Amino acid sequence: MSQPSRDSLAIKVKGLSKAFGRTGVLRNLDLEVPWGEFLAIFGANGSGKTTLIRTLASLTRPDSGQIDVAGLSSRREGEKIRTIIGVVTHNILLYEELTVYENLKFYGRMFALKDVDQRINDAVGQMGLSHRMHQRVRILSHGMQKRLSIARALLHHPSILLLDEPESGLDQEALGLLQKAIGITKGSLRAVLMTTHNVEYGLSMADRVAIIADGKIVHKESKETLDVAGFRNTYLHFTGSAL
Amino acid sequence: MIRNFLGPIWAIAWKDILLEIRTKEIVTPVVVFAILVVVIFNFAIEPTPQMVAAVAPGILWVAFTFAGILGLNRTFSLEKDKGSLDGLMLCPVSRDTIYFGKVLGSYLFMLAVEAIMLPVFAVLFNLSLFLPEVILVAATATLGFAAVGTVFSAMAANTRSREIMLPVLFFPIALPVVIAAVEGTAGTLRGDGWSEIGRWVQLIGVFDVIFLVVSGFAFHFALEE
Amino acid sequence: MTTGIKRTITQEKVVLSSYTNLFLLGVLVLMVFNLYLIFVWVPTDQNLGNVQRVFYFHVPIAWVGFLAFFIVFIASVVYLIRGSEKWDALAYSAAEIGVLFTSLMLLTGILWAKPVWGVWWTWDARLTTTLILWFIYVAYLMLRAYAPRGSQGARYSAILGIIGFIDVPIVYFAVNWWRTLHPEYVVGPAAESGSLETSMLVALLISVVTFTALFSYLLTQRYSLRWAETLIERLHYNRV
Numbered sequence: 001m002s003q004p005s006r007d008s009l010a011i012k013v014k015g016l017s018k019a020f021g022r023t024g025v026l027r028n029l030d031l032e033v034p035w036g037e038f039l040a041i042f043g044a045n046g047s048g049k050t051t052l053i054r055t056l057a058s059l060t061r062p063d064s065g066q067i068d069v070a071g072l073s074s075r076r077e078g079e080k081i082r083t084i085i086g087v088v089t090h091n092i093l094l095y096e097e098l099t100v101y102e103n104l105k106f107y108g109r110m111f112a113l114k115d116v117d118q119r120i121n122d123a124v125g126q127m128g129l130s131h132r133m134h135q136r137v138r139i140l141s142h143g144m145q146k147r148l149s150i151a152r153a154l155l156h157h158p159s160i161l162l163l164d165e166p167e168s169g170l171d172q173e174a175l176g177l178l179q180k181a182i183g184i185t186k187g188s189l190r191a192v193l194m195t196t197h198n199v200e201y202g203l204s205m206a207d208r209v210a211i212i213a214d215g216k217i218v219h220k221e222s223k224e225t226l227d228v229a230g231f232r233n234t235y236l237h238f239t240g241s242a243l
Numbered sequence: 244m245i246r247n248f249l250g251p252i253w254a255i256a257w258k259d260i261l262l263e264i265r266t267k268e269i270v271t272p273v274v275v276f277a278i279l280v281v282v283i284f285n286f287a288i289e290p291t292p293q294m295v296a297a298v299a300p301g302i303l304w305v306a307f308t309f310a311g312i313l314g315l316n317r318t319f320s321l322e323k324d325k326g327s328l329d330g331l332m333l334c335p336v337s338r339d340t341i342y343f344g345k346v347l348g349s350y351l352f353m354l355a356v357e358a359i360m361l362p363v364f365a366v367l368f369n370l371s372l373f374l375p376e377v378i379l380v381a382a383t384a385t386l387g388f389a390a391v392g393t394v395f396s397a398m399a400a401n402t403r404s405r406e407i408m409l410p411v412l413f414f415p416i417a418l419p420v421v422i423a424a425v426e427g428t429a430g431t432l433r434g435d436g437w438s439e440i441g442r443w444v445q446l447i448g449v450f451d452v453i454f455l456v457v458s459g460f461a462f463h464f465a466l467e468e
Numbered sequence: 469m470t471t472g473i474k475r476t477i478t479q480e481k482v483v484l485s486s487y488t489n490l491f492l493l494g495v496l497v498l499m500v501f502n503l504y505l506i507f508v509w510v511p512t513d514q515n516l517g518n519v520q521r522v523f524y525f526h527v528p529i530a531w532v533g534f535l536a537f538f539i540v541f542i543a544s545v546v547y548l549i550r551g552s553e554k555w556d557a558l559a560y561s562a563a564e565i566g567v568l569f570t571s572l573m574l575l576t577g578i579l580w581a582k583p584v585w586g587v588w589w590t591w592d593a594r595l596t597t598t599l600i601l602w603f604i605y606v607a608y609l610m611l612r613a614y615a616p617r618g619s620q621g622a623r624y625s626a627i628l629g630i631i632g633f634i635d636v637p638i639v640y641f642a643v644n645w646w647r648t649l650h651p652e653y654v655v656g657p658a659a660e661s662g663s664l665e666t667s668m669l670v671a672l673l674i675s676v677v678t679f680t681a682l683f684s685y686l687l688t689q690r691y692s693l694r695w696a697e698t699l700i701e702r703l704h705y706n707r708v
Binding site: 018023063 | 616617618619623701704
């Protein structure tokens with residue numbers, strides 16, 4: 001196993017289950033994301049989208065099941081996994097009373113990054129926040145905070161991105177910036193898993209789409225063969241709500 | 244290797260200090276609260292000048308313990324409320340790095356509170372406590388508070404009625420430290436020798452070491468959802 | 469999967485009904501015999517009189533309390549390492565019974581202390597440690613009620629089960645040393661009763677055996693109930 005990540009999958013999930021008391025959120029979920037793929041997962045509220053992302057990011061401990069990220073086992077090699085994943089969640093994961101620079105500097109130190117200041121400049125520039133560098137996060141608008149949280153997630157040039165409904169709270173311009181940022185880092189970035197319930201956005205970004213319902217992946221489809229109306233019907237069939 | 248381990252620990256503690264300098268949400272209110280505790284005890288006990296040396300250690304440590312609880316409650320709810328704990332957990336460091344970073348931060352806050360309290364106490368009770376023995380006792384006992392308090396405050400932050408849960412978890416476990424700290428301080432005021440006071444400091448030291456190790460292990464299981 | 473769980477529940481039930489009735493019968497017989505020994509057979513203590521008979525309850529109850537918390541500790545460690553809910557169910561069941569017995573222990577201790585020591589309560593090392601123990605495991609049950617549902621709450625209580633148990637000897641040392649600086653004053657007929665007579669020792673030992681049997685019965689009952697609850701929860705969220 002001298003070259004672990006070449007032929008193995010970027011993300012491989014087997015039999016993943018998680019319950020909160022009587023509520024089963026993930027039920028025996030299987031999922032594979034090969035390198036080079038951008039997978040968009042569609043699902044209704046409460047379908048397990050967020051828990052899936054949080055479990056992959058080692059924020060939530062699964063009750064059972066196996067997660068391998070880049071061939072690393074989440075149970076034993078969580079630290080290594082965290083160096084190669086970038087995560088955007090509903091929360092901005094920033095300290096409101098620290099400035100943009102201080103927040104990123106803190107994460108830079110936690111990731112033990114070299115030439116932190118250069119990276120901070122690049123990341124902040126990419127998200128169009130350069131002039132906000134020394135303002136406190138609290139006084140930034142919601143959209144700005146969201147942009148900053150994306151800059152934070154990309155700071156260490158992760159090779160796998162986990163995005164939980166990134167389009168929520170982002171304006172059109174910021175969405176473009178995110179798309180560009182993903183494109184720019186494509187050299188190092190090799191797989192993206194995104195949850196969403198915005199069909200236009202999801203389809204515009206992804207190579208492949210999937211539907212999650214009741215804690216399971218119930219449908220998968222490649223975008224080349226995709227017929228949007230048919231996909232909407234499939235979604236309605238599994239989730240009981242329109243996309 | 245050591246640097247790799249200590250770097251993130253210090254980064255976390257420094258971030259907490261920076262936040263505290265900005266918001267002043269911990270040290271200042273906690274000091275005010277601790278002084279109030281002392282004032283209330285003064286009226287509850289009405290110590291005469293002869294009694295002061297006998298009751299002062301107890302009053303001092305009740306104030307420190309309550310102040311500690313208040314500060315510990317803040318250190319994790321601060322991370323929890325804004326979801327920044329998730330950000331911390333996404334960093335490629337082991338869970339005990341986060342534990343030691345938070346312990347260090349809480350420890351420094353509590354020491355700051357105590358450093359402000361000691362002169363205030365000296366004025367109110369006309370009794371100087373700036374003695375090397377007392378400082379040693381306070382430094383070790385406070386580390387014990389931070390060691391168990393950090394893991395409990397991480398747990399309480401996710402628990403309903405967390406304001407009451409933290410003291411209910413913390414006080415019984417921390418009792419040996421409170422006893423040893425009160426006796427060590429009282430021994431100093433009585434003029435006991437190092438052998439007598441050292442015994443209590445040793446007890447606190449044993450507590451500190453055991454619970455830094457055990458809580459560090461337990462913390463792995465406390466953080467994740 | 470669902471049928472698997474149903475089958476497990478049925479099997480557990482079968483095991484419960486056939487053995488536990490016998491077990492219960494045995495415990496009942498033993499308890500009646502034990503009561504006979506304590507109240508009729510064993511001679512009355514010459515110094516303390518009838519109140520000394522509390523002792524035959526107090527000591528076995530104390531033993532069972534400590535045993536229960538030791539089980540909590542072991543089950544908590546195994547749960548954190550293995551993650552199997554069975555160990556969590558065992559830890560929780562033992563904690564509940566342990567709190568029950570520690571409460572009884574404090575109560576019988578108070579009944580003992582008043583006539584023998586002349587005070588309802590004294591801050592001696594054993595009493596104080598027991599009181600702190602009681603507080604720790606009451607906190608354990610509270611934590612269980614208030615913590616988030618699912619494995620996080622179970623992990624929280626396992627952590628307390630471990631920290632709490634390790635803390636007990638340190639509490640005992642601290643209170644014991646503290647005690648040497650603040651000697652208690654005893655006004656009753658004094659606690660130094662010397663060595664026990666053989667018949668008293670026999671009664672005590674049999675009482676310990678009886679209470680241990682009672683404890684095992686309660687623990688197996690509580691455990692199977694708790695485990696059935698867990699399985700039902702699983703059924704609940706594995707519904708198709």
